[in-house]
Amino acid sequence: xxxxxKHKHLLGIQDLTASEITTILDTAESFYEISTREVKKxxxxxxxxxxxxxxxxxxxxxxxxxxxxxxxxxxxxxFNSNASSTSKGETFKDTILNLEAMNPDAIIxxxxxxxxxxxxxxxxxxxxxxxxxxxxxxxxxxxLDAFTIRQQKKNFxxxxxxxxxxxxxxxxxxxxxxxxxxxxxxxxLVGPPPLLPREFEKFGVNLDFNLDRAIEGADIVMMxxxxxxxxxxxxxxSIREYRNIYALTAKRFRRAKKNAIIMHPGPIxxxxxxxxxxxxxxxxxxxxxxxxxxxxxxxxxxLLLGGKDREAFD
Amino acid sequence: xxxxIKNGRVVDPSSGLDKTIDVLxxxxxxxxxxxxxRASGAKIIDASRLVVAPGFIDMHVHLRxxxxxxxxxxxxGALAAARGGFTSIACMPNTEPVNDNRGVTEYILSEAKKNAxxxxxxxASITRRQLGEELTDMADLNDAGAxxxxxxxxxxxxxxxxxxxxxxxxxxSTIIIDHCEDKNLSAEGVMHEGYHSYxxxxxxxxxxxEEVMVSRDIILAQRAxxxxxxxxxxxxxxxELVRDAKRKKVKIxxxxxxxxxxxxxxxxxxxxxxxxxxxxxxxxxxAQALIRAVKDGIxxxxxxxxxxxxxxxxxxxxxxxxxxxxxxxxxxxxxxDRLVNAKVISLHKxxxxxxxxxxxxxxxxxxxxxxxxxxxxxxxxxxxxxxxxDINTFKSKGxxxxxxxxKLKGAPQMTIVGGKVVYSSSPSRSSQ
Numbered sequence: 001x002x003x004x005x006k007h008k009h010l011l012g013i014q015d016l017t018a019s020e021i022t023t024i025l026d027t028a029e030s031f032y033e034i035s036t037r038e039v040k041k042x043x044x045x046x047x048x049x050x051x052x053x054x055x056x057x058x059x060x061x062x063x064x065x066x067x068x069x070x071x072x073x074x075x076x077x078x079f080n081s082n083a084s085s086t087s088k089g090e091t092f093k094d095t096i097l098n099l100e101a102m103n104p105d106a107i108i109x110x111x112x113x114x115x116x117x118x119x120x121x122x123x124x125x126x127x128x129x130x131x132x133x134x135x136x137x138x139x140x141x142x143x144l145d146a147f148t149i150r151q152q153k154k155n156f157x158x159x160x161x162x163x164x165x166x167x168x169x170x171x172x173x174x175x176x177x178x179x180x181x182x183x184x185x186x187x188x189l190v191g192p193p194p195l196l197p198r199e200f201e202k203f204g205v206n207l208d209f210n211l212d213r214a215i216e217g218a219d220i221v222m223m224x225x226x227x228x229x230x231x232x233x234x235x236x237x238s239i240r241e242y243r244n245i246y247a248l249t250a251k252r253f254r255r256a257k258k259n260a261i262i263m264h265p266g267p268i269x270x271x272x273x274x275x276x277x278x279x280x281x282x283x284x285x286x287x288x289x290x291x292x293x294x295x296x297x298x299x300x301x302x303l304l305l306g307g308k309d310r311e312a313f314d
Numbered sequence: 315x316x317x318x319i320k321n322g323r324v325v326d327p328s329s330g331l332d333k334t335i336d337v338l339x340x341x342x343x344x345x346x347x348x349x350x351x352r353a354s355g356a357k358i359i360d361a362s363r364l365v366v367a368p369g370f371i372d373m374h375v376h377l378r379x380x381x382x383x384x385x386x387x388x389x390x391g392a393l394a395a396a397r398g399g400f401t402s403i404a405c406m407p408n409t410e411p412v413n414d415n416r417g418v419t420e421y422i423l424s425e426a427k428k429n430a431x432x433x434x435x436x437x438a439s440i441t442r443r444q445l446g447e448e449l450t451d452m453a454d455l456n457d458a459g460a461x462x463x464x465x466x467x468x469x470x471x472x473x474x475x476x477x478x479x480x481x482x483x484x485x486x487s488t489i490i491i492d493h494c495e496d497k498n499l500s501a502e503g504v505m506h507e508g509y510h511s512y513x514x515x516x517x518x519x520x521x522x523x524e525e526v527m528v529s530r531d532i533i534l535a536q537r538a539x540x541x542x543x544x545x546x547x548x549x550x551x552x553x554e555l556v557r558d559a560k561r562k563k564v565k566i567x568x569x570x571x572x573x574x575x576x577x578x579x580x581x582x583x584x585x586x587x588x589x590x591x592x593x594x595x596x597x598x599x600x601a602q603a604l605i606r607a608v609k610d611g612i613x614x615x616x617x618x619x620x621x622x623x624x625x626x627x628x629x630x631x632x633x634x635x636x637x638x639x640x641x642x643x644x645x646x647x648x649x650x651d652r653l654v655n656a657k658v659i660s661l662h663k664x665x666x667x668x669x670x671x672x673x674x675x676x677x678x679x680x681x682x683x684x685x686x687x688x689x690x691x692x693x694x695x696x697x698x699x700x701x702x703x704d705i706n707t708f709k710s711k712g713x714x715x716x717x718x719x720x721k722l723k724g725a726p727q728m729t730i731v732g733g734k735v736v737y738s739s740s741p742s743r744s745s746q
Contacts, residue, residue: 091626091629091630092630092631093629093630111631112633113631113632113633113634114514114515114516114585114632114633115514115515115516115585115631115632116585116631116632118584118585119585119631119632122584133515134515134516134633135515135516135517136514136515136516137515168512171515174515197512199508199509199512200512202509203512203513
């Protein structure tokens with residue numbers, strides 16, 4: 001196995017090269033099978049301690065990291081902000097320093113402020129893994145999306161991928177834009193103008209306000225969750241109107257390539273960005289994405305924490 | 315006590331003077347400007363190889379007292395000013411309580427008299443408690459010593475209120491200073507809106523937030539035939555609006571900060587909160603437009619918007635950090651290095667922008683000039699001295715300055731206020 005992974009932290013896709021991304025995906029592939037075994041556990045990270053520190057609600061991502069750690073035999077502890085001392089006025093920095101006093105090896109952080117994990121990395125001794133920082137990045141989501149795409153389409157080169165929805169506020173969109181660009185896919189972002197600033201073009205993607213046009217010939221349709229509270233800030237007039245123009249329906253999906261697939265980072269708003277018939281269709285790989293998340297996160301743990309035990313695994 | 319400054323290169327934009335000559339100070343005033351002055355009993359300062367300039371005036375600082383003395387006090391702010399080469403500073407009203415009544419203005423002036431080594435000129439708020447609704451008793455505040463009016467970081471959003479303030483202030487010899495920001499447009503933004511805000515995932519403050527309000531103020535000031543001063547200009551569009559307004563003879567003046575001239579939004583890549591400031595650091599194109607506007611004389615003054623915060627205040631997530639850069643102790647070296655020594659503008663022009671023009675805008679008649687009878691406020695500069703910015707040497711309580719580690723050529727050497735040396739970087743230069 002390639003050991004071409006020299007990073008201490010996983011803060012964002014921006015910091016990774018295409019070959020490092022491939023290393024992570026290849027590593028994930030070798031871990032994938034473990035979750036299908038009767039005994040879903042290997043001793044790879046026995047004795048390592050990982051902290052799951054979530055300042056935002058999450059079920060899927062937190063559980064996925066937790067199961068990934070447990071299947072590698074690491075010890076993992078969950079902290080979430082409502083229950084922890086942040087609600088008593090402790091600063092983010094003090095929270096991290098206090099947790100570090102317990103000598104963890106890695107800290108997974110999800111935080112509503114962009115850059116919070118980068119800030120933590122400036123003073124933390126542990127390996128920091130970004131589980132989503134504000135509207136900035138969600139690197140493991142993009143990696144599991146990439147793993148899923150590779151599983152379905154073999155390679156990225158010249159795939160037409162559209163990402164639809166609230167691009168402005170989406171860390172999933174950003175991490176995917178960076179990753180898919182590095183891997184050679186052609187990305188088009190689709191959404192209403194207030195959620196799709198034209199500066200995004202500088203990331204090397206196309207922009208389109210018209211879903212019916214953009215979906216033409218797409219290999220992959222990646223839908224984003226639309227947050228209901230955006231309506232209150234006039235990013236679009238109403239959910240009804242948003243749904244009419246930007247929801248993925250079976251009818252719209254017929255314009256995509258015959259073998260096109262549907263992705264969504266979850267949680268989905270059934271009947272909002274995805275009509276029910278399409279969410280459950282055979283073309284949807286949404287639950288595959290969730291499954292693949294475990295293997296990808298196992299790979300990330302292994303590459304960051306494996307240390308000298310790496311060879312034992314080889 | 316007489317003070318004789320010998321053999322300095324005296325540069326005075328008010329008279330166009332630029333030659334090596336002596337300056338005699340007596341009883342806090344400039345007593346003579348002549349070659350080879352002899353004055354028995356005078357303390358002599360050898361200013362050879364130094365520039366002698368009229369005392370620098372920073373028309374935009376935050377001193378935090380009363381109310382937030384952990385960030386800065388009148389005393390520490392004044393020491394920082396003196397070290398930075400400023401002899402006078404105008405302090406914004408966002409204290410606790412707000413400087414919206416005679417009592418607070420008088421408190422600031424009396425505390426300053428006791429504790430501050432430089433002149434402090436309070437700026438009072440335009441509206442009560444800076445709420446943007448009811449005008450303060452502007453005449454009473456002006457009489458108590460407020461030299462200008464501004465709601466600064468809580469700018470007046472209601473155009474009718476701004477219109478009335480501009481109209482009413484005509485009965486006084488004072489000026490309205492506006493921090494131009496449409497709070498609805500800037501929403502919860504924390505940096506300049508553009509490519510970099512989208513890249514970093516931080517909420518943006520669009521240029522339009524400033525430009526909409528600059529436009530409004532120009533229209534209102536023109537109609538009221540009243541002067542308005544635009545604080546910390548930051549966008550290309552806003553400089554074009556001011557350029558246009560000046561062509562139409564609107565009574566408008568504008569200032570710019572060193573950080574908006576010399577830094578851009580790409581600096582935020584590490585989410586370092588010392589770069590978080592409002593108005594935000596803009597794009598490269600904006601910074602270039604500001605430099606051009608300085609060269610063209612569209613921008614009248616250089617001001618720091620000195621905004622000290624404690625280390626703890628800034629040691630948080632980027633979104634949660636307060637806005638503000640601590641600027642008093644770096645502004646002059648930055649401008650000498652990047653504007654004067656880099657030959658963007660002349661030394662004469664720089665001194666005009668940081669001394670004479672602020673004095674004119676604030677109506678400080680005996681300041682900003684080296685003339686017989688004027689206040690003996692002088693700033694001595696060493697154009698060749700090389701410094702490295704070190705926040706740990708600051709006299710200010712704040713350390714929130716993104717220029718830490720910058721190597722700069724040119725520095726204030728001595729600061730004289732009312733004939734008294736309040737700062738000297740090399741005490742040995744003066745002798746009895």
